[in-house]
Amino acid sequence: MAHSSAAEFDPTKDNIKWDEGNPLRTPDPNRVGVISFTPKDYVPKSSGHSLGVWRKDTKAYKLFDTGDNKKPFNDVKKAIETAEENALPIAGARAAEGLVYTYEISPYKVRYGFAIVATYYEKPWVWFDGQGNWEAKFEEIVAPATHNALLGMQRDLKRAVTAKLSDPQGFINPTTQSKTSIQFVDLNIGSDKVVQEMLKIVEKYLKW
Incomplete structure (x- = not known):
């Protein structure tokens, strides 16, 4: 199967994997616990500076590629803490660092980043x-x-x-x-x- 170039990553067509944990560890997309997403898991309403939002079972995962820049992750952690301090209902949201694997080059491209993980609500929500x-x-x-x-x-x-x-x-x-x-x-x-x-x-x- 031919893979897209880096500039052409398309979440509606390409696969992606999320590996929560130390982002400095040796990359391994087949590690136990790595979550695999296919285009059918992609949530089209996602936007912003992220790679996108994917759904798996009852959870939504918003994945970010931040490289060595820790500020976006720290900003999200602070926002969650502020929401919790004010007793806001935040769908169980949490932020986690890790590695993201996108199928842009063969066999995969490794991204250093983080995910916001939260509950995904079905109808009547x-x-x-x-x-x-x-x-x-x-x-x-x-x-x-x-x-x-x-x-x-x-x-x-x-x-x-x-x-x-x-x-x-x-x-x-x-x-x-x-x-x-x-x-x-x-x-x-x-x-x-x-x-x-x-x-x-x-x-x-x-x-x-």
Whole structure:
């Protein structure tokens, strides 16, 4: 099988492997515990500076190629710690260093980086984000939500404001009778502007 060139890595066509652990150890894509992803495991909605997001069973893996630069990994760890300090629901997210193997050259290309590992939620959970013209889609999710789901969203969006969660995205369960109705993923800390607007939308429907 011919392999793509380095500039042409395509997660919708090429395989990838994740090897959690010491990134300085001898590369071995066949080591016990290495997770193999095929294009069917790729999550098309993934974006940003990562190699992409892949799903395996109930977990999502966002893989990053960082080389010797430790700052992105440390930034993600700090963001997770900030979210935890503010009791944000973060889908069990954790960051782990390791090696990534992509099939760009024969037999594989080794990348030094890390993964964010989190729970992937199925229906009735639905995806939300605050990118682009997000308001109409967010209202479409929130408008039919149960009272308890709205209360949970209100509580956790207030926590997101306190944490200054920027670029909010994740999953919402609008049908639940539980107040555990929102999960944030791909955490970034800096500006609370969008979560403030999301909170206003939720509170508008709580008043009805």
